[in-house]
Amino acid sequence: MKNVAEMRPGEQGIISGFTDDQLSVKLMEMGCLPGSAIRFNFTAAFGDPVCISVSGYELSLRLEEAATISIIN
Amino acid sequence: MVTPRKLKVALAGNPNSGKSSLFNYLTGLNQKIGNFPGVTVEKRSGFCLMAGNVSAEIIDLPGAYSIYPRSLDEQIVAEVLLDHHAPTTPDKVVVIVDATNVKRGFLLLSQIIDLGLPTILALNMMDLAAKAGISYDLNSLSKKLGVPVVPINARNGTGLEELKKIMCEPPNPPDRQINAIWKEAKEAVKELRDRLGVDNDYEAYQFLEQPKSLKFLGDERQRVVDDIRKRYEFFPGKFQGAETIQRYSYIQDLLNEVSLNTSDTAWKKNSVRLDSILLHKAWGYIIFFTILFLIFQSIFAWAQVPMDFIDSQFARLSSYLISVLPPGPLSSLLAEGVVPGIGGIMIFIPQIAILFAFISILEESGYMARVVFMMDKVMRKFGLNGKSVVPLMSGVACAIPAIMATRTIDNWKERTITILVTPLMSCSARLPVFTILIALVVPNQKALGFFNLQGLALMGMYLLGFFAAIGSAWLMKLLIRVKERSFLIMELPTYRLPKWSNVGYTIVEKTKAFVFEAGKIILAISVILWVLASYGPGDSLHSAEAVVLEESKNLRLTEDGLADRIAAYKLEHSYAGIIGKAIEPVIRPLGYDWKIGIALITSFAAREVFVGTIATIYSIGSVSDSDTSTIQQRLKSEINPETGGPRFTPAVGFSLLVFYTFAMQCMSTIAVVYRETKGWKWPLIQLAYMTGLAYISALLVFQILS
Numbered sequence: 040m041k042n043v044a045e046m047r048p049g050e051q052g053i054i055s056g057f058t059d060d061q062l063s064v065k066l067m068e069m070g071c072l073p074g075s076a077i078r079f080n081f082t083a084a085f086g087d088p089v090c091i092s093v094s095g096y097e098l099s100l101r102l103e104e105a106a107t108i109s110i111i112n
Numbered sequence: 113m114v115t116p117r118k119l120k121v122a123l124a125g126n127p128n129s130g131k132s133s134l135f136n137y138l139t140g141l142n143q144k145i146g147n148f149p150g151v152t153v154e155k156r157s158g159f160c161l162m163a164g165n166v167s168a169e170i171i172d173l174p175g176a177y178s179i180y181p182r183s184l185d186e187q188i189v190a191e192v193l194l195d196h197h198a199p200t201t202p203d204k205v206v207v208i209v210d211a212t213n214v215k216r217g218f219l220l221l222s223q224i225i226d227l228g229l230p231t232i233l234a235l236n237m238m239d240l241a242a243k244a245g246i247s248y249d250l251n252s253l254s255k256k257l258g259v260p261v262v263p264i265n266a267r268n269g270t271g272l273e274e275l276k277k278i279m280c281e282p283p284n285p286p287d288r289q290i291n292a293i294w295k296e297a298k299e300a301v302k303e304l305r306d307r308l309g310v311d312n313d314y315e316a317y318q319f320l321e322q323p324k325s326l327k328f329l330g331d332e333r334q335r336v337v338d339d340i341r342k343r344y345e346f347f348p349g350k351f352q353g354a355e356t357i358q359r360y361s362y363i364q365d366l367l368n369e370v371s372l373n374t375s376d377t378a379w380k381k382n383s384v385r386l387d388s389i390l391l392h393k394a395w396g397y398i399i400f401f402t403i404l405f406l407i408f409q410s411i412f413a414w415a416q417v418p419m420d421f422i423d424s425q426f427a428r429l430s431s432y433l434i435s436v437l438p439p440g441p442l443s444s445l446l447a448e449g450v451v452p453g454i455g456g457i458m459i460f461i462p463q464i465a466i467l468f469a470f471i472s473i474l475e476e477s478g479y480m481a482r483v484v485f486m487m488d489k490v491m492r493k494f495g496l497n498g499k500s501v502v503p504l505m506s507g508v509a510c511a512i513p514a515i516m517a518t519r520t521i522d523n524w525k526e527r528t529i530t531i532l533v534t535p536l537m538s539c540s541a542r543l544p545v546f547t548i549l550i551a552l553v554v555p556n557q558k559a560l561g562f563f564n565l566q567g568l569a570l571m572g573m574y575l576l577g578f579f580a581a582i583g584s585a586w587l588m589k590l591l592i593r594v595k596e597r598s599f600l601i602m603e604l605p606t607y608r609l610p611k612w613s614n615v616g617y618t619i620v621e622k623t624k625a626f627v628f629e630a631g632k633i634i635l636a637i638s639v640i641l642w643v644l645a646s647y648g649p650g651d652s653l654h655s656a657e658a659v660v661l662e663e664s665k666n667l668r669l670t671e672d673g674l675a676d677r678i679a680a681y682k683l684e685h686s687y688a689g690i691i692g693k694a695i696e697p698v699i700r701p702l703g704y705d706w707k708i709g710i711a712l713i714t715s716f717a718a719r720e721v722f723v724g725t726i727a728t729i730y731s732i733g734s735v736s737d738s739d740t741s742t743i744q745q746r747l748k749s750e751i752n753p754e755t756g757g758p759r760f761t762p763a764v765g766f767s768l769l770v771f772y773t774f775a776m777q778c779m780s781t782i783a784v785v786y787r788e789t790k791g792w793k794w795p796l797i798q799l800a801y802m803t804g805l806a807y808i809s810a811l812l813v814f815q816i817l818s
Contacts, residue, residue: 060353063353064349065599067353067357068178068180081387081388081391083485083489084489088488090387090391097604099488099603104599104600
């Protein structure tokens with residue numbers, strides 16, 4: 040399944056699940072909920088970290104953290 | 113009549129929800145910074161005058177996203193809100209939620225309501241919400257949540273009178289639980305409530321979920337909790353994920369019912385546009401480094417005038433005291449030990465104020481989060497944090513405010529490493545030492561017809577400090593082991609104009625913290641150093657004048673020359689002089705003699721003292737500090753009795769340069785590290801590490817060059 044780290048700037052998707060239990064609760068608290076729409080905005084230089092929009096918030100994640108969010112689009 | 117217990121109100125909310133603005137508005141300058149017992153988390157509290165001359169204590173809890181802590185700061189929120197029977201238990205909890213997007217704020221709110229403490233919802237930034245076209249049916253929201261709801265604007269004070277009124281109403285604990293606890297946990301919760309008498313289900317459930325936040329229970333009752341946790345196989349965060357999902361679905365249903373209007377994201381378009389420039393892969397970095405350069409320049413340039421003013425005022429006060437007080441040990445302690453010591457603390461205030469004005473603006477505007485975003489990748493390689501850039505750069509001006517600025521780093525390990533390596537950046541106090549030594553050992557010539565060799569050497573010293581800092585950070589990243597996992601997951605808040613009064617409060621708060629906490633230690637050490645340099649065993653100092661007169665009666669000295677000789681004689685025979693001679697065997701391999709040894713000891717007060725001490729010990733004290741050429745000539749002509757050649761050979765000069773680049777020759781830095789890390793462990797490790805690094809490097813330089 041595709042994950043957020045593989046998205047391109049401007050791409051959108053729906054969060055389908057998480058692959059890291061410990062991180063998933065933190066991500067959910069910040070508004071990344073299964074079923075929410077997620078948009079990949081841009082990355083910093085060297086492609087890491089990344090900026091996403093979800094539930095009306097702009098979040099920054101490290102690439103390895105983004106890779107734990109599975110999406111469908 | 114019993115005086116009523118003072119009302120205690122805790123403020124809770126997400127980071128960036130406007131909590132500090134509300135706190136500043138409610139308490140004004142009646143704030144004090146303390147510590148939560150037993151932990152290193154800063155406690156901000158203050159008093160607020162309510163209607164009818166009642167004053168309430170307001171406690172500003174650290175910003176948190178949920179009751180489940182993910183940092184020490186957030187753990188405080190859990191500890192304060194779980195402990196329902198302590199004198200410090202808040203009577204009311206005000207939860208501040210950003211009205212432009214309430215979901216995340218409501219997650220924390222719903223958890224706090226379930227804990228059963230009387231709760232008030234303050235919907236902040238109603239102006240922005242209105243602009244974005246968002247509105248809620250507040251009556252229905254209040255009814256559904258079972259708590260009072262107050263719309264406010266913490267930036268201009270709208271709605272705060274209403275909020276204060278509700279704070280003063282008799283406490284009215286919420287009458288419902290939003291989220292029923294899990295079936296699987298019910299039995300354990302019931303047993304815990306029966307055995308410990310916990311007030312409500314969710315509170316008991318949290319006891320089982322986060323055993324680390326229960327220090328207030330005491331050993332015996334913690335054992336009961338542990339026993340139940342073991343039997344029911346609880347582990348931290350067991351149902352947390354499921355609970356979060358359930359709460360969000362409740363929040364979504366609630367919002368479907370009470371939202372009158374939802375926004376599109378058009379109101380954010382300016383922020384998005386700004387990000388496309390400020391976070392641009394090339395422009396973003398150019399802009400950031402320009403801002404850093406500007407901060408660095410202003411600390412250097414703007415702080416100089418007030419610093420010179422403070423310096424001269426304390427010097428005047430000191431000489432005034434000498435002239436009016438009767439001569440005696442107490443008077444000279446006051447005039448030459450205490451007053452200059454206080455002056456040595458005050459002199460840092462301009463730099464601290466300027467740096468924190470900038471940092472506060474960066475934080476308030478939302479730019480600081482972008483700094484982390486841009487720098488995270490690079491800094492992480494060295495065990496640092498994206499936010500470490502600001503302390504490291506400001507360290508070039510002065511390590512004191514720079515170390516205080518590491519507060520913004522959430523991760524403990526990354527913050528500790530930043531604190532440990534920041535003093536390696538060459539600060540402005542090293543500049544006078546560098547200038548004198550470089551002029552002494554580097555010829556004033558042009559290399560390649562363009563570069564001035566002395567200028568190159570000076571730049572080399574700065575680069576050396578920088579690489580030492582980065583290299584040490586990398587080393588410490590490998591050495592310091594922590595279980596805490598480093599993660600970023602951070603909000604990029606919408607850009608906003610900073611609120612200037614918040615900037616002002618930050619400056620006052622940081623200055624006060626430095627003067628009253630680090631200042632005590634600085635004053636104590638400077639008095640000790642003064643005693644060491646002005647007193648000696650027996651009456652050796654009293655006879656100084658007679659001895660020097662006797663020794664130099666054939667020399668036809670001027671009055672100044674004689675006074676200089678007496679001063680040099682006194683310093684040589686003081687305790688500092690004795691220590692300087694005592695450490696000579698240790699520093700001889702670095703190429704230093706006891707005279708340099710004395711300078712090493714006295715300049716522990718501050719590096720620039722090196723110049724003054726050298727001037728005194730070589731009997732040129734009456735020459736003003738700024739006239740360095742006299743000192744240089746005198747140093748050049750100093751002969752090493754063992755070799756018959758000059759004392760300050762290039763080997764000695766470079767050895768000293770390297771020593772001063774690395775050594776922790778600054779008691780103020782030690783004091784501020786003590787304050788920031790809340791203990792002597794890290795300042796002592798840092799002192800040992802830096803002194804060791806300085807000694808070994810200076811040894812290598814001297815042995816290779818000579």
